[in-house]
Amino acid sequence: MLQVHLKKQWKGFGLDVSFEIPRGKITVLFGPSGAGKSTVLRLIAGLEIADSGNILHGGKVWFDDARRIDVSPQQRSIGFVFQDYALFPHLTVEKNVAYGVNSKESAKTVKELISLIGLTGYERCYPAQLSGGQKQRVALVRAMARNPGLLLLDEPLSALDWETRARLQTDVKQIIRRFQSTALYVTHDVSEVYKLADYVIVLESGKVVKQGTPEDVFLGKRLSTRIQVAGKVVGIEHDSIMSTVTILHADQFFKALIDREEIDGLGLQVGDDVVMGAKSSDVILFKILT
Amino acid sequence: MNFAAPLILTLKLSFITTVLLFIVGVPFAYWLAFTRLRMKFILESVIALPLVLPPTVLGFYLLMAIGGGSFIGRWYEDVFNKTLAFSFQGLVVGSFFYSLPFAVQPFQASFTAVDKRLIEASWSLGRSRLYTFFAVILPLSRQGIITGCVLSFAHTLGEFGVVLMIGGNVPGVTRVASVAIYDEVQSLNYGTANAYAGCLLLLSFAILTLVYFVNRRFVRTL
Numbered sequence: 001m002l003q004v005h006l007k008k009q010w011k012g013f014g015l016d017v018s019f020e021i022p023r024g025k026i027t028v029l030f031g032p033s034g035a036g037k038s039t040v041l042r043l044i045a046g047l048e049i050a051d052s053g054n055i056l057h058g059g060k061v062w063f064d065d066a067r068r069i070d071v072s073p074q075q076r077s078i079g080f081v082f083q084d085y086a087l088f089p090h091l092t093v094e095k096n097v098a099y100g101v102n103s104k105e106s107a108k109t110v111k112e113l114i115s116l117i118g119l120t121g122y123e124r125c126y127p128a129q130l131s132g133g134q135k136q137r138v139a140l141v142r143a144m145a146r147n148p149g150l151l152l153l154d155e156p157l158s159a160l161d162w163e164t165r166a167r168l169q170t171d172v173k174q175i176i177r178r179f180q181s182t183a184l185y186v187t188h189d190v191s192e193v194y195k196l197a198d199y200v201i202v203l204e205s206g207k208v209v210k211q212g213t214p215e216d217v218f219l220g221k222r223l224s225t226r227i228q229v230a231g232k233v234v235g236i237e238h239d240s241i242m243s244t245v246t247i248l249h250a251d252q253f254f255k256a257l258i259d260r261e262e263i264d265g266l267g268l269q270v271g272d273d274v275v276m277g278a279k280s281s282d283v284i285l286f287k288i289l290t
Numbered sequence: 291m292n293f294a295a296p297l298i299l300t301l302k303l304s305f306i307t308t309v310l311l312f313i314v315g316v317p318f319a320y321w322l323a324f325t326r327l328r329m330k331f332i333l334e335s336v337i338a339l340p341l342v343l344p345p346t347v348l349g350f351y352l353l354m355a356i357g358g359g360s361f362i363g364r365w366y367e368d369v370f371n372k373t374l375a376f377s378f379q380g381l382v383v384g385s386f387f388y389s390l391p392f393a394v395q396p397f398q399a400s401f402t403a404v405d406k407r408l409i410e411a412s413w414s415l416g417r418s419r420l421y422t423f424f425a426v427i428l429p430l431s432r433q434g435i436i437t438g439c440v441l442s443f444a445h446t447l448g449e450f451g452v453v454l455m456i457g458g459n460v461p462g463v464t465r466v467a468s469v470a471i472y473d474e475v476q477s478l479n480y481g482t483a484n485a486y487a488g489c490l491l492l493l494s495f496a497i498l499t500l501v502y503f504v505n506r507r508f509v510r511t512l
Contacts, residue, residue: 045410045414047410047413047414072413073410073413073414074413074414074416074417074418075416078414079414079415080410080411080414082407082410082411084407086405086407086408086410086411088408088411088412088425088426089408089430090429090430099412099415099417099425100415100416100417142415143414143415146415146416152414
């Protein structure tokens with residue numbers, strides 16, 4: 001469990017946040033750019049110092065201005081994944097992953113981690129020879145290699161294209177689950193929240209405005225649907241009594257025929273983020289023949 | 291008079307100065323690159339002074355600082371039983387300060403250019419500042435380190451004013467190639483002067499070619 005109470009003031013911007021994140025879960029810190037998400041992450045990592053407050057992780061004090069405690073980033077048992085990967089350009093994939101590992105059995109761990117992300121055979125490649133998706137996979141397992149108590153991810157997928165991003169969201173979730181890590185994941189992408197989050201904290205202008213499960217936070221109620229998909233509305237066509245709504249999820253389009261009154265009642269517009277679900281009828285699956 | 295002696299002395303002086311500048315300049319440049327001290331610009335100006343000052347001015351102050359009348363000069367005489375001024379050791383001191391900006395500035399620039407995220411990534415992976423320096427910052431600053439060392443070497447090679455002020459013209463001790471040229475011309479030995487000048491020209495050209503070659507290669511590979 002991580003408990004955070006922090007205040008920091010700059011010229012024209014103030015950060016004042018209090019929250020807890022549950023152990024062994026993925027918590028997403030969500031908000032528009034400029035809300036202070038990355039700063040919160042950097043403060044937790046010890047890369048920046050808050051004016052006041054405290055950070056507690058699993059009974060250990062990482063920061064407490066009243067007691068003048070400020071544990072260095074090296075001592076905080078964290079893994080940090082940067083938006084722009086931050087792989088060491090002069091080291092191979094293998095050496096990057098092994099960078100933070102000390103013990104003798106590291107060679108085996110490193111090998112396992114590399115195979116986990118499907119990069120066996122790339123051990124001796126340099127970061128410049130990898131694609132964006134591959135780089136971020138390496139950065140992820142490099143951060144996991146030390147088995148950190150807390151994994152911090154700062155918009156790790158935002159530099160990638162749609163397709164790679166969708167694939168990596170699944171991978172990231174699987175890897176974090178596999179290590180049963182506690183993770184704090186920063187993003188400004190709603191669909192990423194739905195795909196990854198067990199718990200969401202919404203940050204706006206340096207303050208926590210909402211927190212809860214993704215459904216609590218974004219819909220204000222729990223959905224009991226048989227099937228649901230989150231995405232962005234890209235098209236609305238009205239008929240006399242029905243409307244066709246098209247949403248984009250990752251790189252897939254979903255179309256649904258919905259009561260026009262309901263659409264008008266929501267004031268739905270192209271560009272809105274929505275969750276589309278179906279609950280009354282049976283869900284049908286079609287097998288794709290290849 | 292041995293023709294090679296001033297040339298060997300010049301190379302010896304350049305080599306020792308470069309090694310000293312590397313040992314002292316690297317930590318100093320690291321500190322300059324990462325300190326948050328507001329007054330660091332004053333220190334940077336002091337280091338850059340030899341770039342703009344006439345060598346005779348620098349030489350004059352250094353002579354005052356290490357001469358027999360100064361504290362340092364007297365201390366040196368007491369301990370080593372000889373003067374620091376007009377000795378080879380004195381020349382090393384002078385060359386060190388004279389070439390300081392040529393080492394520190396490229397070192398500092400290359401340290402500053404290392405992506406801050408890489409340093410933070412190293413810290414977050416549990417590695418100390420010292421480990422991070424040797425494992426990340428130094429390897430990524432190769433180009434600046436090589437440039438700084440080679441420029442220090444080349445600059446010391448061509449030093450004249452400072453050497454003459456604090457070293458004089460003692461054959462085999464402080465008579466470096468640049469001083470020998472001046473001396474030979476004074477004695478109207480244009481042939482010998484020409485030979486020394488040619489050697490210095492070739493050496494300097496070779497060194498600069500190396501710097502530009504190294505820089506070009508690094509730009510291409512990174």
